[in-house]
Amino acid sequence: MEWFKALNWVAVVEWLNTFVASLSPLLASAGVPEEYWSLVAFGVLYLGATLVVLLFVLILLKSFRKFKQPQQEIDRAAEKDDDLSAAEITPIEPEHLVEPEPEPEPILGLFERLKRGLSKTQSSLVGRVDDLLRSRTTIDEDLIEELEEILITADLGMQTTQKLIKSLESCRARGELASPDQVRQLLMEELEKILKFESKPLDVSSASPFVIMVIGVNGVGKTTTIGKLANQFAQAGKKVILGAGDTFRAAAAEQLQIWGDRAGVEVVCHAEGADPSAVAFDAAKAAVARKADILLLDTAGRLHTKVNLMEELKKIRRVLDREIPGAPHEVLLVLDATTGQNALTQAKLFNEAVPLDGIALTKLDGTAKGGIVVAIAAEMQVPVRFVGIGEQLDDLRPFDAEMFVSVLFDR
Numbered sequence: 001m002e003w004f005k006a007l008n009w010v011a012v013v014e015w016l017n018t019f020v021a022s023l024s025p026l027l028a029s030a031g032v033p034e035e036y037w038s039l040v041a042f043g044v045l046y047l048g049a050t051l052v053v054l055l056f057v058l059i060l061l062k063s064f065r066k067f068k069q070p071q072q073e074i075d076r077a078a079e080k081d082d083d084l085s086a087a088e089i090t091p092i093e094p095e096h097l098v099e100p101e102p103e104p105e106p107i108l109g110l111f112e113r114l115k116r117g118l119s120k121t122q123s124s125l126v127g128r129v130d131d132l133l134r135s136r137t138t139i140d141e142d143l144i145e146e147l148e149e150i151l152i153t154a155d156l157g158m159q160t161t162q163k164l165i166k167s168l169e170s171c172r173a174r175g176e177l178a179s180p181d182q183v184r185q186l187l188m189e190e191l192e193k194i195l196k197f198e199s200k201p202l203d204v205s206s207a208s209p210f211v212i213m214v215i216g217v218n219g220v221g222k223t224t225t226i227g228k229l230a231n232q233f234a235q236a237g238k239k240v241i242l243g244a245g246d247t248f249r250a251a252a253a254e255q256l257q258i259w260g261d262r263a264g265v266e267v268v269c270h271a272e273g274a275d276p277s278a279v280a281f282d283a284a285k286a287a288v289a290r291k292a293d294i295l296l297l298d299t300a301g302r303l304h305t306k307v308n309l310m311e312e313l314k315k316i317r318r319v320l321d322r323e324i325p326g327a328p329h330e331v332l333l334v335l336d337a338t339t340g341q342n343a344l345t346q347a348k349l350f351n352e353a354v355p356l357d358g359i360a361l362t363k364l365d366g367t368a369k370g371g372i373v374v375a376i377a378a379e380m381q382v383p384v385r386f387v388g389i390g391e392q393l394d395d396l397r398p399f400d401a402e403m404f405v406s407v408l409f410d411r
């Protein structure tokens with residue numbers, strides 16, 4: 001209260017008197033009685049002081065907000081900067097750098113690919129059958145005879161064609177073939193029946209290492225098929241080893257090496273002219289030593305020395321069996337579909353020397369002779385494991401009888 005005491009009260013009272021005096025004309029004109037002038041002046045003073053205080057508080061508040069706003073703006077800007085720098089600084093995840101994993105191919109895509117690959121066979125077989133059926137209303141002997149011709153020229157082979165014609169005729173005799181649609185349906189069912197027969201499935205996990213010996217004449221696509229298979233198995237997480245058993249052509253081992261590099265798998269090879277059985281021996285040893293899941297062995301296919309070739313294949317078989325009891329677990333014959341009936345002859349020939357477990361039919365994409373699949377299944381009773389429908393890595397497809405018929409008949 002020191003400051004209160006220190007006030008110059010005389011000066012204050014003097015100032016108040018001056019204040020009242022300066023107000024008096026105004027108060028007089030307003031009709032305020034003289035005895036209330038001091039009170040009104042005091043009231044005015046009080047009001048004025050309150051207003052000044054309020055004004056002061058307002059100014060204070062305003063300046064406080066002004067002070068806060070820029071800070072918030074700075075903060076907000078900083079936040080924005082943070083976002084930006086976060087986007088800029090965030091390391092690009094490796095998956096953004098590598099190509100996105102291809103989506104698993106939808107069933108339709110697979111179907112469409114096979115359809116494109118089989119388009120020539122489709123038009124030479126089912127296309128012609130459909131043309132014939134469209135031009136007829138009755139199912140008579142003439143029609144069956146013309147069907148027979150189509151089936152033979154589409155490389156289904158004599159034996160298979162006769163079998164199919166027989167079932168068509170017996171159905172007709174029973175009165176079950178009244179419309180062209182029924183002919184188409186029966187043909188479809190019979191083809192599927194021929195293609196689906198009881199056989200040992202290819203189960204690469206049934207042995208370790210599982211040895212696949214790939215045989216076939218020169219140029220049918222053995223090395224290419226091995227390359228495609230190696231890639232597929234490796235992608236499925238299998239440890240694969242390739243054996244370059246075609247030692248007659250230097251280019252053959254080089255070609256296999258290229259496929260091996262592409263698939264990222266080891267290739268066992270010897271110099272040109274080496275004994276193919278020695279390659280088989282080393283490849284089998286390597287497959288065991290490296291704990292490989294699958295060994296794919298390439299072989300030569302010089303058909304002009306037929307007897308030698310067959311003896312050589314038998315020898316390779318023995319060597320493999322000695323090193324890995326039970327091997328080869330699959331003798332896979334590669335056939336070129338473009339050769340038509342010749343492919344069937346080759347299958348019979350090889351089967352006599354080394355019993356076949358499966359067949360890979362290549363180059364279906366380039367031929368109208370795809371009907372040979374049916375002939376092979378019917379006459380050999382050896383399952384077609386794979387079909388080649390192009391030269392790309394994924395152009396080797398597991399053969400599926402149902403899908404094959406569906407594609408041909410556009411079901």
Ligand SMILES: Nc1nc2c(ncn2[C@@H]2O[C@H](COP(=O)(O)OP(=O)(O)O)[C@@H](O)[C@H]2O)c(=O)[nH]1
Pocket residue numbers: 216217218219220221222223224225301334362363364365366387388389390391395
């Ligand atoms: N269009 C097509 N060509 C193929 C297919 N499979 C293999 N080829 C080609 O056939 C040729 C011979 O193949 P190759 O593997 O060297 O036969 P090999 O002598 O039996 O080993 C090569 O030009 C391959 O690209 C296939 O499914 N479709």
Ligand SMILES: [Mg+2]
Pocket residue numbers: 222223224246252298
């Ligand atoms: Mg080859």
